[in-house]
Amino acid sequence: MAKNCANGGAYITAGLAGLGIISVPLAEAKPHLACDTLVLAGGAQSNALADMAGVPLEGYPMRLEAMALEPTRALIGPAVALLDRLCYMHQTARGEVVGGAEVAERPQVSLGADVPVMAATAKAYAEMFPQLGAARILRQWAGLVHISKDFGPLLGAHPQLRGLHLSAGWCYGHAGAPAAGELLAKALVSGVVDERMQPFAVDRFQRNCPVVEPGIVLSHFE
Numbered sequence: 001m002a003k004n005c006a007n008g009g010a011y012i013t014a015g016l017a018g019l020g021i022i023s024v025p026l027a028e029a030k031p032h033l034a035c036d037t038l039v040l041a042g043g044a045q046s047n048a049l050a051d052m053a054g055v056p057l058e059g060y061p062m063r064l065e066a067m068a069l070e071p072t073r074a075l076i077g078p079a080v081a082l083l084d085r086l087c088y089m090h091q092t093a094r095g096e097v098v099g100g101a102e103v104a105e106r107p108q109v110s111l112g113a114d115v116p117v118m119a120a121t122a123k124a125y126a127e128m129f130p131q132l133g134a135a136r137i138l139r140q141w142a143g144l145v146h147i148s149k150d151f152g153p154l155l156g157a158h159p160q161l162r163g164l165h166l167s168a169g170w171c172y173g174h175a176g177a178p179a180a181g182e183l184l185a186k187a188l189v190s191g192v193v194d195e196r197m198q199p200f201a202v203d204r205f206q207r208n209c210p211v212v213e214p215g216i217v218l219s220h221f222e
């Protein structure tokens with residue numbers, strides 16, 4: 001595999017014999033790699049990487065932003081999702097309230113935090129928790145995610161390329177990764193797809209079987 005990667009213009013950044021994490025330079029010509037099984041988990045780059053493999057992939061890159069307020073006394077216990085305000089937040093052990101709000105600015109591939117998102121987040125925070133009105137913004141940052149049409153992950157075999165598997169489309173990847181990683185690994189090793197993984201199959205849109213994710217703030221975005 002390492003030889004194939006070296007010949008093909010890609011390289012292994014970490015790995016054991018027969019198993020590795022492959023880095024593919026997107027700017028260069030399509031590398032030619034030979035391997036039996038490949039998991040494409042490129043986050044916001046997933047469409048570009050699927051394109052290199054010559055297969056279509058649902059979804060698009062999108063920017064999410066988060067805001068942290070200066071520490072305050074304990075105010076919020078559990079994490080809070082304000083679905084009608086497209087906002088979510090929680091309070092860290094240090095007392096910082098951290099969260100974000102979604103605004104109509106899609107699609108975006110910039111990592112720059114911006115004022116409309118900051119203002120929308122601050123407005124939602126202050127409306128729901130007026131005590132936060134005087135708190136100063138500690139920091140605001142942006143990151144890129146890969147979003148699918150129904151806001152659910154794309155998990156499992158690609159229907160058009162044998163041996164290519166996906167873990168993409170994650171807008172709640174921190175929450176979903178532990179279970180998804182284990183289920184995907186089991187599916188790869190055993191060839192049996194766990195029933196908990198089946199709803200997120202990559203071909204679900206062709207079968208008109210989108211998942212419904214009412215608990216995800218982003219899925220209320222129109």
Ligand SMILES: Cc1cc2nc3c(=O)[nH]c(=O)nc-3n(C[C@H](O)[C@H](O)[C@H](O)COP(=O)(O)OP(=O)(O)OC[C@H]3O[C@@H](n4cnc5c(N)ncnc54)[C@H](O)[C@@H]3O)c2cc1C
Nearest residue numbers: 023024042043045064065066143144170171172173174175
């Ligand atoms: C501001 C913000 C707040 C968020 N809040 C939450 C939250 O509260 N809860 C939650 O569950 N999720 C949250 N998320 C979403 C979460 O970060 C993502 O769902 C998760 O990171 C997706 O994981 P991933 O491994 O699929 O993609 P990524 O974490 O994006 O990882 C993709 C990896 O692929 C690598 N890569 C890309 N191209 C190549 C290439 N050509 N060769 C080799 N490597 C490549 C990248 O460097 C990267 O390391 C948030 C995201 C943002 C931006």
